[in-house]
Amino acid sequence: MTTPMTTLTAATRTKVLQRQGAAVALVLMVAVSWLVFPRFGSLDNLRDLALQGSFLAVIALGMTFVIITGGIDLSVGSLYALGGVLAAWGSQYGFLVALALPLLVCGLIGLINGLLIARTNMAPFIVTLASLLFARGLLLAITDEGANTYQIPPDSAFVELGRGTVFGFGYPIFIAAVLCVLGGMILNRTSFGQNVFAAGGAEQSAILMGVPVAKTKILVYTMSGTLAGLAGALTAAYLQSGVTVIGVGTELDAISVVVIGGTLLTGGMGTVLGTVIGVGLIKVIQNVINQIGTLDSNYQSVVSGVFLLVVVVLQRILRR
Amino acid sequence: MPTDPVIEVAGVTKTFAGVRALDDVDFTLNRGEIHALVGENGAGKSTLIKVLTGIHTPDAGRITRKGHISTIYQEVNLVPLMSVAANLFLGREPRNRLGLIDRARRSADAAELLTGYGITADVSSPLGTLAVGEQQMVALARAVEADADVVIMDEPTSSLEPREVETLLEVVRKLHEAGIAIIYVSHRMDELYRICDTVTVLRDGRSVHSGPLKELPRIELVSLMLGRSVNEIQKHGTTAFGEDHYAGREPVLEATGLTSKPRINAVNVAIRPGEVVGLAGLLGSGRTETAKAIIGALPLDDGTVLVAGKPVPHNVKAATKAGISMLAEDRKTEGIIPNLSVRENIVLAALPRLSRFGVISRARQDRIVDTFITRLRIKVSSPEQKVAELSGGNQQKVLLARWLCTEPKILLLDEPTRGIDVGAKAEVQALIDELAREGLAVLLISSELDELLDGADRLIVLRDGAVAGELEGAQLTREHVLGAIAAEVMDDADSN
Ligand SMILES: Nc1ncnc2c1ncn2[C@@H]1O[C@H](COP(=O)(O)OP(=O)(O)OP(=O)(O)O)[C@@H](O)[C@H]1O
Ligand SMILES: [Mg+2]
Numbered sequence: 001m002t003t004p005m006t007t008l009t010a011a012t013r014t015k016v017l018q019r020q021g022a023a024v025a026l027v028l029m030v031a032v033s034w035l036v037f038p039r040f041g042s043l044d045n046l047r048d049l050a051l052q053g054s055f056l057a058v059i060a061l062g063m064t065f066v067i068i069t070g071g072i073d074l075s076v077g078s079l080y081a082l083g084g085v086l087a088a089w090g091s092q093y094g095f096l097v098a099l100a101l102p103l104l105v106c107g108l109i110g111l112i113n114g115l116l117i118a119r120t121n122m123a124p125f126i127v128t129l130a131s132l133l134f135a136r137g138l139l140l141a142i143t144d145e146g147a148n149t150y151q152i153p154p155d156s157a158f159v160e161l162g163r164g165t166v167f168g169f170g171y172p173i174f175i176a177a178v179l180c181v182l183g184g185m186i187l188n189r190t191s192f193g194q195n196v197f198a199a200g201g202a203e204q205s206a207i208l209m210g211v212p213v214a215k216t217k218i219l220v221y222t223m224s225g226t227l228a229g230l231a232g233a234l235t236a237a238y239l240q241s242g243v244t245v246i247g248v249g250t251e252l253d254a255i256s257v258v259v260i261g262g263t264l265l266t267g268g269m270g271t272v273l274g275t276v277i278g279v280g281l282i283k284v285i286q287n288v289i290n291q292i293g294t295l296d297s298n299y300q301s302v303v304s305g306v307f308l309l310v311v312v313v314l315q316r317i318l319r320r
Numbered sequence: 321m322p323t324d325p326v327i328e329v330a331g332v333t334k335t336f337a338g339v340r341a342l343d344d345v346d347f348t349l350n351r352g353e354i355h356a357l358v359g360e361n362g363a364g365k366s367t368l369i370k371v372l373t374g375i376h377t378p379d380a381g382r383i384t385r386k387g388h389i390s391t392i393y394q395e396v397n398l399v400p401l402m403s404v405a406a407n408l409f410l411g412r413e414p415r416n417r418l419g420l421i422d423r424a425r426r427s428a429d430a431a432e433l434l435t436g437y438g439i440t441a442d443v444s445s446p447l448g449t450l451a452v453g454e455q456q457m458v459a460l461a462r463a464v465e466a467d468a469d470v471v472i473m474d475e476p477t478s479s480l481e482p483r484e485v486e487t488l489l490e491v492v493r494k495l496h497e498a499g500i501a502i503i504y505v506s507h508r509m510d511e512l513y514r515i516c517d518t519v520t521v522l523r524d525g526r527s528v529h530s531g532p533l534k535e536l537p538r539i540e541l542v543s544l545m546l547g548r549s550v551n552e553i554q555k556h557g558t559t560a561f562g563e564d565h566y567a568g569r570e571p572v573l574e575a576t577g578l579t580s581k582p583r584i585n586a587v588n589v590a591i592r593p594g595e596v597v598g599l600a601g602l603l604g605s606g607r608t609e610t611a612k613a614i615i616g617a618l619p620l621d622d623g624t625v626l627v628a629g630k631p632v633p634h635n636v637k638a639a640t641k642a643g644i645s646m647l648a649e650d651r652k653t654e655g656i657i658p659n660l661s662v663r664e665n666i667v668l669a670a671l672p673r674l675s676r677f678g679v680i681s682r683a684r685q686d687r688i689v690d691t692f693i694t695r696l697r698i699k700v701s702s703p704e705q706k707v708a709e710l711s712g713g714n715q716q717k718v719l720l721a722r723w724l725c726t727e728p729k730i731l732l733l734d735e736p737t738r739g740i741d742v743g744a745k746a747e748v749q750a751l752i753d754e755l756a757r758e759g760l761a762v763l764l765i766s767s768e769l770d771e772l773l774d775g776a777d778r779l780i781v782l783r784d785g786a787v788a789g790e791l792e793g794a795q796l797t798r799e800h801v802l803g804a805i806a807a808e809v810m811d812d813a814d815s816n
Contacts, residue, residue: 189420194402194410201399208375208397209462210411268401 021314022261022277025307029284037291045287047168051238053283054176055080056253057276058231061176061183062224063254064275068187069220070200070267071124074251075113076228078135079106081247083232085139088150088242091158098158098237102229109135110225114218128221132251139244146244154240162237172234179227184272196220200267256308257282281307324351325384326470326501327372332381334367336709339701341367342378343525349470354492354502356512356533359522359545360741361713362699365505366394368522369474372503387469392459394474394505394712400448405430407447408462437461438487452479457487464491471495472503475712477511478739482602482767489515507713507741509538523547546743569593570629572761573644573730575614578623583609584785587623591730591761596752598776599765600801606785607765611732614763615639615646627730643729645669647720647736656715658708662700663689665707665718670725692721695751697744713740720748724755731755732763737771749775769801781805 033040059076066073083102091098109131116127140146152159164171187193195216198206206213236242261278263270285307286300327349334342341364349355357365370376372383373391398407408430416422430443437457441450447458456479463471473492477485492515495502504516512519512533519533521544529544543550571590578587584606591597599607612618614625616632616639625632627642657665667674667685674680674688689703696717700710707718716739723731733752737745752775756762766772772779779791781804789804 185420189423191411191413191421194406194413194421197402197406198399198410201401205395205397205399208391208393209399264401268399 021311022274022281026277026281026284029281029288033284033288033291037288040288040291043168047170049283049287050173051170052286053279054170054172055231055235056250056257056283057176057279058172058179058234059228059250060254060257060275060279061180061272062220062227063251063258064183064261064263064270064272065187065196065220066124066224067255067258067263067265068196068200068267068270069217070203071117071217071220072128072255073110073113073221073224074125074128075109075131075135076224076254077247077250077252078132078139079109079225079228079247080232080235080250081244082106082135082139083229084236084239084246085143085150085232085242085244086229087158087233087236088152089142091150091152091156091236095157095161098152098156099161099233102233103226104229106135106229106232107222107226110222110228111218113225114221117221118214118217124221143242143244149244150242152236152240152242158237159240160237162234162239170238172238175234180272180276187272192216192219197268200269202268253282253304256304260307260311262311323348325349326351326386327389327503328382328384329368329372330382332368332371332378332383334364334371334376334378337701339709340525342371345381345522345525345527347520347527347530349501349503350518351501352496352499353518354496354504354516356516356519357503357505357522358507358512358519358541360697360699360743361717362711363522363545363741364525365522366474366711367525369393369472369503369505372472385470388467389470389472390463390468391472392456392463392474392476394478398447398455398459398462401446403444404434404441404447404450404458405443407458408433408443408465410462433461433465434458437491438484453481453484456480457484460488460491464495468500470501470503474505475507475739476504477506477508478712485511507739507745509541509742513538521545542742545741572628573614573763574626574629576624576626578610578613578625579621580609580613580618581621582785583618584613584782587613587782587785587787589614589763589780591763593729593759593761594756595778596756596762596764596776598772598779599763599782600769600772600779601782601788601805605782605805607782608734609785610782611646611734611763611765615644615732617646644732645723645726645728645730646732646734647723648734656707656719659706661704662693662698662707662710662718663703666692666721666725669722670727673727688725689721692725696721696747713744716740717744717748724751728760730761730763732765734765735767736764737766737768769798773798773801 039045059080063073063076083106086102086105087098090101113127113131116122117124143149161171166174187196195206195211198209198211199213199216203213232247235246257278258270258275259265260281261271261274261276263274282304285303289295289297289300289303325348327347329345329347332342332345333340345364345368347368357368359365367376369391371378372385373389399410402410405427409426413421414425414429427443434443437460439454439457441454447455450458456476460476476488480488489511492502492504504512506512516533519529519531519536519541520527521529521541523545539550569592572593573589573591575587575589579585587606587610589597589610599610601607609618613620613623616635620634625634625639627644632638632642657668663685666689670688671680674684686703692698693700693703698717698721699714707715710718720736736752737748740748749771752762752764764772764775773796776796779796779801780787781789781791781801783805791800791804
């Protein structure tokens with residue numbers, strides 16, 4: 001039995017810690033790394049860091065929407081890889097095909113995810129687990145068990161999309177930034193965004209309030225699939241080939257950065273900015289561990305895992 | 321009144337997994353009327369409403385609607401994590417020139433709108449941080465603002481304080497003046513007679529009466545709802561408390577000097593086994609707080625609680641162990657576990673008592689559950705039915721049964737009959753009485769004066785968080801109580 005007063009302060013506390021907790025950690029991490037590792041602050045390193053983060057940010061953007069509706073999308077890792085392969089294969093037919101093909105196919109798989117989840121009330125976990133397997137299988141089938149790696153012609157315009165730069169900063173960084181700003185606006189400044197919050201916060205109430213919950217869910221999973229495909233296409237353009245082995249476990253990376261960014265895993269609350277900060281945090285940790293050199297790169301996962309646990313435990317405690 | 325139907329229902333039937341919730345129901349709502357929809361818990365009122373608004377598809381029958389319908393459902397239907405302003409304008413957000421949501425205007429509009437309903441809370445805070453009554457008012461504001469032709473309210477007052485009820489009735493009157501038709505569901509006879517023109521009575525899913533309300537005597541309305549003759553009801557009366565039975569025993573509960581600034585100040589409460597002590601007072605006089613202080617749910621500045629002469633540490637766990645149980649006022653949002661069965665929900669708190677060496681006797685469970693289902697007239701298809709499928713009032717009866725079957729020594733009841741229909745109300749009162757006869761000490765809080773006068777052996781009157789007087793025996797009359805509280809109570813009290 002909590003009085004309104006105490007729940008209010010708890011809520012404010014939660015808000016501050018969720019919104020600013022990750023940000024504070026990021027600032028601290030950056031400051032310390034800057035001082036301790038001379039190479040960390042070099043422009044080259046920062047550019048590289050941002051570029052690496054941009055691919056994950058695009059995937060995590062879609063995941064943020066999905067998680068706010070109270071769902072989960074396990075298929076994005078596979079769709080990321082599939083998107084890359086489709087883009088590489090499509091690049092022989094020109095820029096447009098290379099870009100559109102992964103978006104369409106991955107978007108379609110996302111749409112099917114959404115339809116199954118919204119219309120048949122199946123658990124998102126199961127549905128997207130099935131598409132994780134499906135997309136990975138499809139990928140292996142069209143690449144001869146992964147033996148066949150499609151290369152993108154180096155003179156193709158599509159390569160420019162992944163490798164072009166402005167002041168040395170790669171195009172994917174700008175693409176991810178624009179998408180995240182758009183995503184934040186959609187979430188907070190459009191009816192669709194409000195519906196996303198309502199669907200995840202209290203589904204039954206949202207239905208009674210006239211929110212098109214099913215439609216919202218379908219759209220959110222379509223978006224997540226499409227964004228994963230786009231991230232794949234950008235990665236392929238950057239690597240100049242459709243690498244078949246990437247994306248294994250990427251869905252878990254995406255989920256962790258979203259949660260570290262303060263989005264409630266149970267739905268109804270979250271921000272795009274938090275997700276971006278979460279991406280930054282994970283990438284800085286990775287970068288630092290690489291700089292230490294003597295440290296096994298597997299410690300990246302150890303540190304990210306600990307971080308995730310701390311955040312989720314904090315969310316639990318603060319929600320009480 | 322000329323008939324100009326905005327909603328017409330003919331022969332509607334709706335069945336849930338074998339339960340016939342609506343059976344060949346006819347219902348007509350005319351333009352501009354306030355139409356009361358009444359019936360026992362589980363009679364089918366909420367189901368009829370959900371059929372009208374299209375949430376449920378009827379199995380058979382015809383529905384004609386003209387114009388836009390706006391509904392406040394029985395369960396508070398808002399999103400707790402979203403801000404108050406976002407909830408208020410969800411689906412019709414004010415936009416700027418770019419077509420984006422204008423958040424500043426949304427907040428300003430929300431704040432302005434809510435002041436009209438007596439709510440001054442920060443509109444940017446999550447809705448869930450508001451008190452249940454305030455949330456209900458936000459739901460009301462939302463429904464009313466959606467420029468509707470018909471507004472449906474399913475038990476809008478069941479979680480409101482008397483003052484908020486007045487605000488709500490005022491809103492209803494304004495809607496009425498604006499020519500909006502209203503369907504009003506409530507178990508509070510007073511409200512119905514004050515505002516409604518017409519009444520439709522549902523019983524076991526059938527519409528058994530429809531007509532003007534004013535000409536229908538109260539007792540006849542009750543008899544239509546319960547399906548019993550007027551004579552029978554007169555014989556039993558509408559409250560069912562019996563005689564006193566606590567002859568000269570030592571108090572089992574002694575709470576002294578309970579102080580929690582600024583809400584309560586040096587409140588003393590002593591209850592003997594078998595005694596029912598009532599707490600009377602205005603809204604905000606500290607009744608609920610006193611009960612919470614006794615069970616250890618309110619931080620205390622000062623005060624002690626003794627059970628059978630032994631001090632009880634000030635926390636809920638220790639209090640429960642010492643034999644104190646409390647039925648909270650806002651139980652609508654607390655305690656029900658929707659996906660468990662009725663049986664499981666009832667025995668939940670009593671499990672430790674029912675088990676021997678960790679083994680729980682199913683036969684004993686069934687016996688207890690059956691007793692409560694019959695005594696409280698809980699309408700279920702079987703004890704194994706999920707609680708989520710019960711009507712709102714029946715869910716409350718399940719919670720009441722849960723606390724009653726823990727066999728506490730001291731039972732704190734905060735508005736035990738709220739949201740419960742007239743028939744079951746008498747049953748609940750009779751049960752409280754019977755438990756008291758078996759030696760239970762009861763603290764009874766009720767905003768219905770009659771319930772207090774009939775039920776309590778002694779009344780403690782609170783004013784501004786302090787004891788303003790104690791009434792006993794011949795002093796237990798309306799006049800004495802009203803005198804002790806304040807003149808304003810006259811409005812809130814239930815009159816016959
Ligand atoms: N989703 C459901 N599944 C199964 N049974 C249901 C469902 N909804 C309602 N019922 C049953 O239909 C009957 C009518 O319920 P309804 O909620 O309409 O009652 P009510 O008149 O609104 O009662 P109250 O005064 O308690 O709110 C009850 O027996 C209830 O158990
Ligand atoms: Mg109901």
